[in-house]
Amino acid sequence: MELHLAGKRALVTGGSKGIGRASAEVMAEEGCDVILVARDPAALEEAAVAVRARRQVRVEVIAADLSQQSEVERVAAAVGAIDILVNNAGSIPPGNLLAVDDATLRAAWDLKVFGFISLCRALYPVLKTRQGVVVNVIGAAGETFDPGYIAGVAGNAGLMAFTRALGRGAHGDGVRAVAINPGPVATARLERLLRHRAAAELGNADRWLELCKCMPYGRPAQPEEIGAAVAFLASPRSAYTNGTVLTINGGP
Numbered sequence: 001m002e003l004h005l006a007g008k009r010a011l012v013t014g015g016s017k018g019i020g021r022a023s024a025e026v027m028a029e030e031g032c033d034v035i036l037v038a039r040d041p042a043a044l045e046e047a048a049v050a051v052r053a054r055r056q057v058r059v060e061v062i063a064a065d066l067s068q069q070s071e072v073e074r075v076a077a078a079v080g081a082i083d084i085l086v087n088n089a090g091s092i093p094p095g096n097l098l099a100v101d102d103a104t105l106r107a108a109w110d111l112k113v114f115g116f117i118s119l120c121r122a123l124y125p126v127l128k129t130r131q132g133v134v135v136n137v138i139g140a141a142g143e144t145f146d147p148g149y150i151a152g153v154a155g156n157a158g159l160m161a162f163t164r165a166l167g168r169g170a171h172g173d174g175v176r177a178v179a180i181n182p183g184p185v186a187t188a189r190l191e192r193l194l195r196h197r198a199a200a201e202l203g204n205a206d207r208w209l210e211l212c213k214c215m216p217y218g219r220p221a222q223p224e225e226i227g228a229a230v231a232f233l234a235s236p237r238s239a240y241t242n243g244t245v246l247t248i249n250g251g252p
Contacts, residue, residue: 003235006031009082010234011075013066013119014089016043018187019137022227023086024051024059030231033058035079038089039065066090067111069118076122083130084234085123087116088137091189092152094196100151113155117162124175131174133234136163137226140181140249148200149193156181160245167243176242178233183249184212184220216250 010027014020015036024034028051036051036059038044044061051059062078064071066089090112093104120134127134141149142156160179167177184190194208202210212219229248232238 001237003030003231003237005231005235007033008084009033009035010084010086011035011037011079011082011123012086012088013037013115014137015061015086016040016047018088018189019182019185019223019226019230020086020088021047021050022223023088023137023230024227025054026224026227026231027084027234028052028054028057028059030235031055031057032084032231033060035060035062035082037062037064037066037075039063065111066115066119067107072115072118072122076119076126079123081126081130082123083127083132084135085119085127085132086135086137086230086234087119090115092149092155094149094193095151096147097150105151108151109155113158116159120166120177127175128173133175134163134166134170134177135230135234136177136179137230138163138179138181138245140183140247143181143247148197163245164243171242176239178238178241178243179245180226180229180233181245181247181249182221182226183247184215185226186220186222190220221248221250 010032012020012024015024016038041063048059048061064075092108092112138159139156141152142160163177163179170177194211195205198208199205
């Protein structure tokens, strides 16, 4: 399906690996120029080479720590006009209420929660002039209420509500706001989470692959499967989709 993304410009945070990189690759295949933002300059350059290999589109990189408001403002000033904002940066550590202290929770939310919201705020005026789209890649934990991932559950649920509230008002400005809640995705972060769970449930972190057998289809999603959904929701093909949170978890 032609997504009509050619000539558009997308900013992808957490764009150096995983879902962010996969999303950028899919959009590049559709002819979309992309700007990749992440903390590690070397990883960004490696990702940029891979994205350019998909199609001859313009790929820019910005190394930034979006947990810092000054960095959010710097990125917003540097990117100029964009049509699509994909918020994907950040991860929240596992643990129950007593295991995650305030400092850990605040540091994680500064990037995953406040980073999403702050970048939306900083770039909304630009998106408004171009009838742009916000795609927040959040996470299915906000729907599962796992007490062993309580900081992630609360943060993700907050971002789900934020996306719905943003979308409810954005249509008046010609802007759309949507979100994706991926379930397990084959990334380095998933391995870390499964190792933590395997240590707690199976007594051995190295048995984490056994937990994948219990997933739908016996495997996690591939990053490209989520990236394809990001590209579709960001495209004019999905022009009437707004304030929606799409769960992609294999249907457990």
